[in-house]
Amino acid sequence: MPPDSRPRLTVLSGPSGVGKSTVVAHMRKAHPELWLSVSATTRRPRPGEKHGVHYFFVTDEEMDKLIANGELLEWAEFAGNRYGTPRTAVLERLESGEPVLLEIDLQGARQVRESMSDAMLVFLAPPSWEELVRRLTGRGTEPPEVITRRLEAARIELAAEPEFDMTLVNTSVEDVARELLALVAVV
Numbered sequence: 528m529p530p531d532s533r534p535r536l537t538v539l540s541g542p543s544g545v546g547k548s549t550v551v552a553h554m555r556k557a558h559p560e561l562w563l564s565v566s567a568t569t570r571r572p573r574p575g576e577k578h579g580v581h582y583f584f585v586t587d588e589e590m591d592k593l594i595a596n597g598e599l600l601e602w603a604e605f606a607g608n609r610y611g612t613p614r615t616a617v618l619e620r621l622e623s624g625e626p627v628l629l630e631i632d633l634q635g636a637r638q639v640r641e642s643m644s645d646a647m648l649v650f651l652a653p654p655s656w657e658e659l660v661r662r663l664t665g666r667g668t669e670p671p672e673v674i675t676r677r678l679e680a681a682r683i684e685l686a687a688e689p690e691f692d693m694t695l696v697n698t699s700v701e702d703v704a705r706e707l708l709a710l711v712a713v714v
C-alpha cells in the first residue's frame with residue numbers, strides 16, 4: 528500500500544472477549560510507538576488496570592462533564608457503563624500525521640464513521656460463537672450476569688459486521704496483529 532493511501536484513523540471493534548486488547552497488546556509489544564487512544568470510562572478498574580494507561584477511570588459526574596463540554600469525539604453506553612474517546616489527543620495526533628488507533632464498541636464506530644469519513648473500520652470476529660463464549664468466560668474478569676449482558680451485546684455487534692470496511696477473524700493473535708500493523712502503517 529502506498530503511504531498516503533493508508534488510513535490515518537483506524538477503528539478496531541468487535542464483541543467483548545473476541546481478543547481486541549490481546550491483539551493490540553501484541554501490536555504494541557512489537558511497535559511501542561503505536562499510539563492507541565486511552566478512553567474514559569465509568570467502569571471500575573479490573574485488577575492490574577491502571578488509570579491513564581488502560582483507561583481514565585472517571586465517576587458518573589466526571590463523565591457527564593466530559594460529554595457536556597464536548598470533550599469526547601464519541602461516546603456510548605455499553606453493558607451498563609459509559610465509555611468515550613477524548614477528542615483533543617486524537618485530533619493532535621492526526622494533525623501531526625501520526626496513525627491513530629481506537630478500540631471502541633459498535634456504537635462508537637458508527638459515530639466515528641459519521642464524523643471522520645476517511646476512518647478505516649475494522650471488525651474483529653471470533654472463529655465461532657462457542658469460542659467467543661469460551662474466551663469471555665475464560666478471561667474470568669466478569670461475574671455471570673455481566674457476561675450474559677455482554678453476550679447479548681455481542682449478538683447485535685456480530686450482526687453489524689457488514690457495516691465495517693474489513694473483517695479479521697481472530698484465530699491467531701500473531702496473524703491478526705501482523706495484518707493490523709500493516710494496515711495502520713507502523714511498517
Ligand SMILES: Nc1nc2c(ncn2[C@@H]2O[C@H](COP(=O)(O)OP(=O)(O)O)[C@@H](O)[C@H]2O)c(=O)[nH]1
Pocket residue numbers: 540541542543544547548566567570601602603605610611612630631632633634635636
Ligand atoms: N464507544 C466506545 N467504546 C469503547 C471505548 N473504550 C472502550 N470501548 C468498548 O467498550 C466495550 C467494553 O470494554 P471493556 O469494559 O474494557 O471490556 P472488554 O473490551 O471486554 O475488555 C468494548 O467493546 C470496548 O471496545 C470508547 O472510548 N468508546
Ligand SMILES: Nc1ncnc2c1ncn2[C@@H]1O[C@H](COP(=O)(O)OP(=O)(O)O)[C@@H](O)[C@H]1O
Pocket residue numbers: 541542543544545546547548549550662663665666697698699700
Ligand atoms: N486468538 C486467540 N486465541 C485464543 N484465545 C484468545 C485469542 N485472543 C484472545 N484470547 C483470549 O480471549 C480472552 C479475551 O481477550 P481480550 O483481549 O480481553 O478481549 P476483548 O479486549 O476483545 O474483550 C483473553 O483471555 C485472551 O487471552
